Amino acid sequence: MMSSSDAGERSETRVHRLEAEAFIRAARGKRILDVRTPGEFAKGHLPGASNLPLFSDAERAEIGTLYKQVGREQAILRGLEIVGPKMEQLVRAAHIDVADPAVYVHCWRGGMRSESLAWLLGLSGARAHVLIGGYKAFRNFALKKFAQPLRLIILGGRTGSGKTGILHALQRLGEQIIDLEELALHKGSVFGGLHSGQPITQQTFENALAVALEELDPSRPVWVEDESQRIGRVRIPDDFWRQMAHAPAVVVEMPVVLRKQIILADYGDIDRDQLSEAVQRIEKHLGGLRTRQVIEAIACGNLDKACDLLIPYYDKRYDYALQRRHEEDILSVRCETCVAEDNAAKILQAAEALLNGMTTPPLS
Known part of the structure; x- marks a missing residue:
């Protein structure tokens, strides 16, 4: 039987982190999961990306308020409380393909939301790739791209x-x-x-x-x-x-x-x-x-x-x-x-x- 430490080690090897340019090239034709809220996704998203939000807009606002008014620890605990019951649903919604288990994940800044889902999908057999710096980093990359001669x-x-x-x-x-x-x-x-x-x-x-x-x-x-x-x-x-x-x-x-x-x-x-x-x-x-x-x-x-x-x-x-x-x-x-x-x-x-x-x- 695989121990919890073995599982953690295995999931870590299945999470890869890529800069924006490498992420876009590698994700071409693959499954891109945007874990931001529906409201964030609606304002703008990567071509072909699917929205798989960890939090609703209201939940994210609640966590943000907790972070500012109470502290980081309480915000994280509340986030775990919200996401915990959703874990099975998130894995199912990711539609991991056994033949090609690569998935490309990002949030706003490449922080806890994308890392958490990547870890979870790694446990479930996916080979997760996280966008370093998240959507914000991609936007910086995109704006520079328009000036390329x-x-x-x-x-x-x-x-x-x-x-x-x-x-x-x-x-x-x-x-x-x-x-x-x-x-x-x-x-x-x-x-x-x-x-x-x-x-x-x-x-x-x-x-x-x-x-x-x-x-x-x-x-x-x-x-x-x-x-x-x-x-x-x-x-x-x-x-x-x-x-x-x-x-x-x-x-x-x-x-x-x-x-x-x-x-x-x-x-x-x-x-x-x-x-x-x-x-x-x-x-x-x-x-x-x-x-x-x-x-x-x-x-x-x-x-x-x-x-x-x-x-x-x-x-x-x-x-x-x-x-x-x-x-x-x-x-x-x-x-x-x-x-x-x-x-x-x-x-x-x-x-x-x-x-x-x-x-x-x-x-x-």
């Missing part, structure tokens, strides 16, 4: 140019990409949230972007779709946005008739009331008359006419934004098809000299 190429084009499809076609051709809209769960325009579910928080977006950047090879070019700094409710971090603003741009030029096909394919199945509500949100920019005309066209099911009325508005906005770039940093590529793979191949061929001549920008 990259060989960015901006994929631009007017609305309906199929940029997102081309971006992923470039990835299938072996290019590195960052899909900001996918990370933000929003397609960018006033209509961009109609396909999305619950909007994410700024922290969660930044965390997802930092992890995506960590997976890149900084010596190779990285394609990023042209975006406003704000995508839905989230904002591209300033350091990364500055890199985007100074990067060369490859701009897709596509006939309006093809762009309309792409727009209708993307938004044609959206509820008419939702489309109309989205149009109303830009009424002050569209003007009252055009807004009414667009809404009437949508109500009649004439989305083709609605596109004809909206496209000039979006084209004007995009053309104005494009003027902020230096002319010598813009390469225009004419695309005569809606097929993303064909357009991606054409863009790569046209941008070959640009890609070969790129160097990683120096640290500012």
